[in-house]
Amino acid sequence: MSASLVRRGLELLEAPAGRGKAPPGLQRGQDGPRAAGAARRRKVALEPRKNKATVKGRVVKSAIEEYHKKKAVNHLRANLQYMLKGQFVASKAVTEQVLAQNRGRKSKDRPPKKVAKKKPEGTVFTEEDFRKFEREYFGRP
Numbered sequence: 001m002s003a004s005l006v007r008r009g010l011e012l013l014e015a016p017a018g019r020g021k022a023p024p025g026l027q028r029g030q031d032g033p034r035a036a037g038a039a040r041r042r043k044v045a046l047e048p049r050k051n052k053a054t055v056k057g058r059v060v061k062s063a064i065e066e067y068h069k070k071k072a073v074n075h076l077r078a079n080l081q082y083m084l085k086g087q088f089v090a091s092k093a094v095t096e097q098v099l100a101q102n103r104g105r106k107s108k109d110r111p112p113k114k115v116a117k118k119k120p121e122g123t124v125f126t127e128e129d130f131r132k133f134e135r136e137y138f139g140r141p
Contacts, residue, residue: 041085125133
């Protein structure tokens with residue numbers, strides 16, 4: 001075989017960018033845009049990676065510390081002391097009005113109406129007063 005024939009065969013197997021694609025039967029398996037992307041990914045995988053999501057000087061926090069930071073805090077004691085420290089006391093009429101405004105309109109939200117207690121019916125006069133009246137009115141001793 002002559003050198004020119006070998007050169008011509010190699011030119012057909014290469015597919016330079018300027019000439020277009022080589023015939024489908026003569027294409028290599030690795031040529032094309034997918035092969036270039038795969039080669040780039042392989043190259044990146046071999047290099048040591050830096051974590052791009054981190055910020056310079058950032059310290060990794062432990063999960064326990066984060067839990068304790070976000071844990072609910074009971075403010076009851078401090079709130080009670082604050083409320084008891086105050087000197088101002090609202091009048092009963094004002095507190096009743098505020099409670100009435102915050103009450104719902106349903107019957108289950110309404111407190112039962114207070115019924116005035118009836119005092120047991122009795123007399124104003126005592127037994128001694130009746131005896132005195134009898135003596136004066138009827139004349140009995």
